[in-house]
Amino acid sequence: MSESMADLVRSHPVAAGLGDDAVALLVGCAKNVAFNADELLISEGASADTFYLLRRGHVAIEVHSPERGALVIETVGPGAVVGWSWLVPPYRWTFDARALEPVGAIAIDGACLRTKALSDPAFGFAMLSKVSVELLERLQATRLRLLDLYGRTDVQ
Amino acid sequence: MVETTDNSAVLALRPGDVVVLSRDGLDALISALREADYDVTGPTVRNAAIVLGPVSSTSDLPVGYRDEQSAGRYRVVKEDDERCFQWAVGPGSWKGEFFPSKQEQWRAVRSGETYTFVEPRFESPSLAIFGARPCEVAAIGVLDKVLSQGTYGDARYVSRRRDLFVVVAECGAPASTCFCTSMGTGPGASDGFDLSLSEISDAGGHRFVVRVGSERGGAILSTVARERASSEDLVARERLLEDAETTMSRRMPSGIAAVLAHSQESPRWSEIAERCLSCANCTLVCPTCFCSDVHDVTDLSGAVIRERTWSSCFDLEHSYLHGGSVRASGGSRYRQWMTHKLSTWWDQFDASGCVGCGRCIAWCPVGIDITEEAALFEQDAQLPEPEASAR
Amino acid sequence: MSSDLRLDVTESDGDGRGALTPILHRVVSRHQETADVTILALEPLSGPRLEVRPGQFNMLTAFGVGEVAISVSSAPRDPGPIQHSVRDVGQVTHALCRSRVGDLIGVRGPFGTDWRVSLDDVNSPILSGGDVVVMAGGIGLAPLRGAVHELVARAREGGGRVFVLIGAREPAQIVFNEDLAAWERDGARVLVSVDRGSPQWRGRVGLVTTLLADAGFDASSAAALICGPEIMMRFSARALVDMGVDPHRILVSLERNMQCGLGWCGHCQLGPFILCRDGPVVPYAGVVSHLLSERER
Incomplete structure (x- = not known):
């Protein structure tokens, strides 16, 4: 089981370039999970413990409102890291993450990973660097969307 | 003979x-x-x-x-x-x-x-x-x-x-x-x-x-x-x-086409813009400036008349693109004029757009001198790059 | 005059019509595609239909209002009249969008460069048999529509696979929905992402470049056509190059104020280009990749 788990973790972009020891630490906190369409991977306001490395299927990052229902902020797909709030206090989810279709993912115990990162700063830095790549890409994409590029431009 | x-x-x-x-x-x-x-x-x-x-x-x-x-x-x-x-x-x-x-x-x-x-x-x-x-x-x-x-x-x-x-x-x-x-x-x-x-x-x-x-x-x-x-x-x-x-005491630096091609981000453009009135005199007296506006007017009989009139890259409307002007600052418009005349004209027409008649110098109400500005750009291009500061 | 001065004149057509004089067309159908986009089908009052390569544009006259450059969105393979998709953004486009079936519109063209997908384009950087990625932002799909038609038909005849990646502001602003479905039926991979979802929207929400990872094309053999706002084109082209697409095989469509289409009026200059003549479609490699990053204001 743990060997195929290692293969699964290795095949995810977040593990690209990580050494065997680091992958083993990651595997120690990981398990293979599946969600049906519409199931929540992450619930806004809940304690941010488990996050996900998506393997297949797409997930909507959303927030709900009484008048407008679920508002999708963005959708992410295979290769994405879903859930970042486990990294920083108060370790609480800010948005919902909902499966748009059947989803396969590797669930990582964030608390477990934090403990390992604290005791092995090199591993901690490697993990943080990996997550930062996605953080940055998603932040940049969000900034560009803020420009409302396809909107009307007749008012200067 | x-x-x-x-x-x-x-x-x-x-x-x-x-x-x-x-x-x-x-x-x-x-x-x-x-x-x-x-x-x-x-x-x-x-x-x-x-x-x-x-x-x-x-x-x-x-x-x-x-x-x-x-x-x-x-x-x-x-x-x-x-x-x-x-x-x-x-x-x-x-x-x-x-x-x-x-x-x-x-x-x-x-x-x-x-x-x-x-x-x-x-x-x-x-x-x-x-x-x-x-x-x-x-x-x-x-x-x-x-x-x-x-x-x-x-x-x-x-x-x-x-x-x-x-x-x-x-x-x-x-x-x-x-x-x-x-x-x-x-x-x-x-x-x-x-x-x-x-x-x-x-x-x-x-x-x-x-x-x-x-x-x-x-x-x-x-x-x-x-x-x-x-x-x-x-x-x-x-x-x-x-x-x-x-x-003839004025001269245009011979390498100005290449110099200007690499001077797009120069602070000199805004410096010139502080003097330039965007009055378009230089383009009107220039013997090669060719920009024109194409527009329609109607007369009382209902006829539609299409006219072509001289225009200038110093007009804000010149670069209008659904909703705004691409070259909104005076500096960007002066840069367009001077860079076109002396540099990109070569790319477009295999010739210089400037013949050295000096009209744009004499008829500029604030006396901007294209040869003097060109010499400054050339001088900038010859200076060593400033030391890269820590970023 | 001395012999070294060459005075060549090529008129827009042979019957003595001035190059700035339009050919009268009649609106034969109009379709409200989205809240601000109207598709006009135009037939000449007399004479043959204009032959337009995908990516080229026409100058359309709304009589008494003015003239504006509008890309052609029909394909050479389409049996019907020539189509323009007009977005209501200014006086002339507003008048065009409000025109009714039977109204007269002046047409001059076609002008400019094309997407290099025509059969007779033997040196096309696009038609080499590899995958073709088409990225469109908003109304940017209009000038690409004819090219996609051509590419999808080619793919069925053994040409490269076609990937159509579309970004739109919101689901209601996605244009050519029927075409998207047809292209997909005909074997193209069509992915759409919107900036803002809606309660009914079950598709992707995010920047158009986020579709690249899922598309599944072979970057090393791929060519790409991109049209949309300049920021979108610049980030899309960079993302494609980062994935390994050859920048010489990426074409983008640039836009500036166009008033004559003939290279005379000077309004559509962008660096070394007079875009009505040297563009609108230009290779991304080299000077264009720098131009897209330069501040013009």
Whole structure:
């Protein structure tokens, strides 16, 4: 089981370039999970413990409102890291993450990973660097969307 | 080179021949052009400036006038001088002769269910430009590349331009604003003319050394009383041009095209913009600036008229793109003008857009000098890159 | 005049019509595609239909209002009349969008460069048999529509696979929905992402470049056509190059103020280009990649 788990973790972009020891630490906190369409991977306001490395299927990052229902902020797909709030206090989810279709993912115990990162700063830095790549890409994409590029431009 | 027949001109003059005309001879040449049905247009003094207008004799020319030009300044001064061409260039360039500042393109008249298009007939007078400077003839060559040699030729431009008779007046009186030598367009004329005049006034008297540039130039000149050009005449012409070159103090740096191509982000553009009024004077007096607006107007009968008028890259509207102007700052518009003129014109038309006539310097109300700015850009380009600061 | 001066004149057509004089067309159908985009089908009152290569544009005259450059969105393979998709953004486009069936519109063109997908384009950097990625932002799909039609038909005849990646502001602003479905039926991979979802929207929400990872094309053999706002084109082209697509095989469509289409009026200059003549479609490699990053204001 743990060997195929290692293969699964290795095949995810977040593990690209990580050494065997680091992958083993990651595997120690990981398990293979599946969600049906519409199931929540992450619930806004809940304690941010488990996050996900998506393997297949797409997930909507959303927030709900009484008048407008679920508002999708963005959708992410295979290769994405879903859930970042486990990294920083108060370790609480800010948005919902909902499966748009059947989803396969590797669930990582964030608390477990934090403990390992604290005791092995090199591993901690490697993990943080990996997550930062996605953080940055998603932040940049969000900034560009803020420009409302396809909107009307007749008012200067 | 030296003409060998007598005044009866049994043999027609050929390209390359050189003769000498007196002022009376020059009058006879103007008359001969008019008799050959040319509209002769040349420099004349009006409203304290040397402008273009009909010329029927040498007395219409700016006889005895010289011009004083410097950054932001233009004056004409009358002196006791018999010479006709003792000035540099006036504000009006010849481009308006072939590319009028306002042209009706068509008029669409509603007829029942449809429109009928009426296009004004192209006016194609046989035009002779008399006393154009070599830099101005070069400018016409530049405009030709833009308006007649692209994918589409402007038939109106070509119809006015095609049979143009060019009498060039080599320049013996450059203004302080001139820099044609560094642009390779003057003060002497090398091609692009039917006849080339060089005005001499020395111990040998007041006379015009005339070189023949084309068959028809030779044919017209053959009808005019003339004398053979002596070696003294030829030397006097050489001296005229040498003196003109020597007095020209302004110059355009030779590598300016490459320098400007890499100066897009220079802080100098905003610095220039603090002085530039975006008044568009430089583009209006420039003999090669060709931008035009195409727009429709309607008249009371319901006809739609499409007009083409001169426009300028200094207008905010020039770069309008659904909702805003691409070049909103004055600095970006000055950069567009100067970079186009001296750099990207090469990419677009395989030529410089500047011929060194200096009009943009004299007619800039705040005296921005394109040669001075170019020298600063060149100087910046030669400085070592500033040390990269920690980032 | 001396012989070294060349005066070549090529008129827009042979019957003496001035190059700035339009050919009368009649609106034969109009379709409100989105809240601000109207598709006009135009037939000439007399004479043959204009032959337009995908990516080229026409100058359309709304009589009494003015003239504007509009890309052609029909394909050479389409049997019907020539189509323009007009977005209502200014006076002239507003008048065009409000025109009714039977109204007269002036057409001059076609002008400019194309997407290099025509059969006779032997040196096309696009038609080499590899995958073709088409990225469109907003109304940017209009000038690409004819090219996609051509590419999808080619793919069925053994040409490269086609990937159509579309970004739109919101689901209601996605244009050519019927075409998207047809292209997908015909074997193209069509992915759409919107900036803002809606309660009914079950598709992707995010920047158009986020579709690249899922598309599944072979970057090393791929060519790409991109049209949209300049920011979108610049980030999309960079993302494609980062994935390994050859920048010489990426074409983008640039836009500036166009008033004549003939290279005379000077308004559409962008650096070394006179875009009505040298563009609108230009290779991304080299000077364009720098131009897209330069500040013009």
